Amino acid sequence: MVLELHRSNYSAETHGSCIRAVNLYMHSHMSPNMSPWTVMMSMILFLTPIICLLFSLHDKGSRVRYGKWLETIHKQRYYLHAMGYIIIIRWKNLTDGLNEPIKHRVGHWTDTVHNLEGNAVLWVQNTFQNDALTTFLNFHYLFVYLFLIYVTTVYYAYTSDRDMTDKVTLNYLLIYAIAVPYYLFFNVEVTSSWIPGMDALLYHDSWYSTFYAKHDPLDNAVPSLHVAIPFGILMLNYLHVKSKGLTLKEWRHYRYHMFILINTVVFIFAILYLGIHWIIDIPLGMIVGGIGALFIHHLQPRLRNDYGAMFKGVTRQKVRKHILVEGTILLVLFAAIMGAINYQDSTNEEQPSFQLGPGDTVQDIIAEMNPKYSATTTIKNFDDSNTLEYAILTVNLAESGFSDFSIDWNKMKGLAEHHCTQKVECTASLLPNESIDLKLNSPYVYTFIFLHHAGDEGTLEVQVVSHYEDSDNSMTKAVALSLSSLYITGFVIYRLYRLNKNGRPYYDARPSHTWEEE
Incomplete structure (x- = not known):
């Protein structure tokens, strides 16, 4: 830059x-x-x-x-x-x-x-x-x-x-x-x-x-x-x-x-x-x-x-x-x-992960993993009136989508569409109260999930939960x-x-x- x-x-x-x-x-x-x-x-x-x-x-x-x-x-x-x-x-x-x-x-x-x-x-x-x-x-x-x-x-x-x-x-x-x-x-x-x-x-x-x-x-x-x-x-x-x-x-x-x-x-x-x-x-x-x-x-x-x-x-x-x-x-x-842990485990289902104001864009991170494993990520739009947009992109390809200490959403969305490496759609929208399950791969690389509030008003609450296939002993460790x-x-x-x-x-x-x- x-x-x-x-x-x-x-x-x-x-x-x-x-x-x-x-x-x-x-x-x-x-x-x-x-x-x-x-x-x-x-x-x-x-x-x-x-x-x-x-x-x-x-x-x-x-x-x-x-x-x-x-x-x-x-x-x-x-x-x-x-x-x-x-x-x-x-x-x-x-x-x-x-x-x-x-x-x-x-x-x-x-x-x-x-x-x-x-x-x-x-x-x-x-x-x-x-x-x-x-x-x-x-x-x-x-x-x-x-x-x-x-x-x-x-x-x-x-x-x-x-x-x-x-x-x-x-x-x-x-x-x-x-x-x-x-x-x-x-x-x-x-x-x-x-x-x-x-x-x-x-x-x-x-x-x-x-x-x-x-x-x-x-x-x-x-x-x-x-x-x-x-x-x-x-x-x-x-x-x-x-x-x-x-x-x-x-x-x-x-x-x-x-x-x-x-x-x-x-x-x-x-x-x-x-x-x-x-x-x-x-x-x-x-x-x-x-x-x-x-x-x-x-x-x-x-x-x-x-x-x-x-x-x-x-x-x-x-x-x-x-x-x-x-x-x-x-x-x-x-x-x-x-x-x-027990309290959080019992209340996680309805707990938002992020809050976005109008025009805000935030990111979640999918950790790098062995190519033979994947992660199932669930994205939920908790809002009753606003649409959520998301884009999935590996971190190294996302660098040019940042500008002036912020995210250029249109550019980041275009990068995700052009460089999609997933077997699912890398850009999409979730209607109010809609959710989606995505099976994602991140072989030896970190991956961004960008979330964007495209509306003009209101605070949009979003939940992002990822389940990793190779995480059986993670809690014990x-x-x-x-x-x-x-x-x-x-x-x-x-x-x-x-x-x-x-x-x-x-x-x-x-x-x-x-x-x-x-």
């Missing part, structure tokens, strides 16, 4: 040097061979040394010298951190692969959240919307988020802070693990799929459309990891400093801490403005980030054997007590999840993946209880056997 030149000129004139990154991003739009992944990796390689050098200018003595890098990686076992990132990528792919197959049972809670919040996020978007801001925030939402996850580990390692290197690496690994049951069993659609008139400013940008179709199922709004992960870093910084008897301003990483804080504030605004998250996702993201930070802060000293062998002080009596208390908490949370989250929550609750009972502050990370030795 070619962006108008006046956007680039406006950005340069109005925002100065800080918008150079946006201009680089806009130039990348002009190159059809540059994917978001390529641009992101290129900028990571370029900015990592700059960030590390800039934020350590006041403490040059802490820098790991070039010739000592490999020795430090081996000595501090930082290769385990790299392995951890590989594990979480695999974990995320596995989780995302379960999301769609179980969705017909777990439904979603979007109507509940919308009833609580109303259209507050629509006001945010309408108040501030302009193309330059949208372009910058789209870039920031993807690149800066991933960059912070990566560069924070590198920065702490480069400045010889072993403990914080451990903690921020575990932060990404474990916070995602904590979020798994909420993503799988408490689905909430993104705001632009539910609030009539709310634009999907990120997902309807052609340059990002394929990338996000492959990595974002659009119903994982609660909680926001764009809040949870950076907040987890901020919380870890605070807990670490408190445990050392310092204040944040006295800490040598205070400048970097403020860098993360500023970007976290931008994330919070971006997730509301871009039509992605609900307001409630922010405090829930902070809770998830806080649980993860507390677990990591109290676990890391044992992993590093800072107070003797890892299992020093562990007795059978303590193990039994941990199993009893933490296991009870796990079972209570598990029962709550099962209750929510989803439950198994969620158990670690429930255990971590139980551990944190019991740890805080024990600290309080023994008159110790919540940031005291020393193992309990050291309390007995005092």
Whole structure:
């Protein structure tokens, strides 16, 4: 997609040097061979040394010298951190692969959240919307988020802070693990799929459309990891400093801490403005980030054997007590999840998946699958007076149908008609209260189902439910993946209880056997 030149000129004139990154991003739009992944990796390689050098200018003595890098990686076992990132990528792919197959049972809670919040996020978007801001925030939402996850580990390692290197690496690994049951069993659609008139400013940008179709199922709004992960870093910084008897301003990483804080504030605004998250996702993201930070802060000293062998002080009596208390908490949370699943399973039949205002177009995603399998997708028009139009198109062929952060319905419909790869009609209309069952194939590719409200008035409610042939064990796998989250929550609750009972502050990370030795 070619962006108008006046956007680039406006950005340069109005925002100065800080918008150079946006201009680089806009130039990348002009190159059809540059994917978001390529641009992101290129900028990571370029900015990592700059960030590390800039934020350590006041403490040059802490820098790991070039010739000592490999020795430090081996000595501090930082290769385990790299392995951890590989594990979480695999974990995320596995989780995302379960999301769609179980969705017909777990439904979603979007109507509940919308009833609580109303259209507050629509006001945010309408108040501030302009193309330059949208372009910058789209870039920031993807690149800066991933960059912070990566560069924070590198920065702490480069400045010889072993403990914080451990903690921020575990932060990404474990916070995602904590979020798994909420993503799988408490689905909430993104705001632009539910609030009539709310634009999907990120997902309807052609340059990002394929990338996000492959990595974002659009119903994982609660909680926001764009809040949870950076907040987890901020919380870890605070807990670490408190445990050392310092204040944040006295800490040598205070400048970097403020860098993360500023970007976290931008994330919070971006997730509301871009039509992605609900307001409630922010405090829930902070809770998830806080649980993860507390677990990591109290676990890391044992992993590093800072107070003797890892299992020093562990007795059978303590193990039994941990199993009893933490296991009870796990079972209570598990029962709550099962209750929510059963409730949703009994009410799914009449629950709409999307709400569209006049002229609105939204999309559902059919996950990639083995060619020998298919998915049966049922589309229902719940409206009594308006006609629903739909179009089916693989994600890579849909890119040219996005224009100016929106969907050009006529063009997208034409693309679907011309490039139809299904054995069913790829474009059609559903009359009021009509439904249709479609047997769809999506061999090793993701597929969009676009839904369009062609009427002039009213809110059109639509239900889209897909049943995947290869999903027999998906629910069992989803439950198994969620158990670690429930255990971590139980551990944190019991740890805080024990600290309080023994008159110790919540940031005291020393193992309990050291309390007995005092």
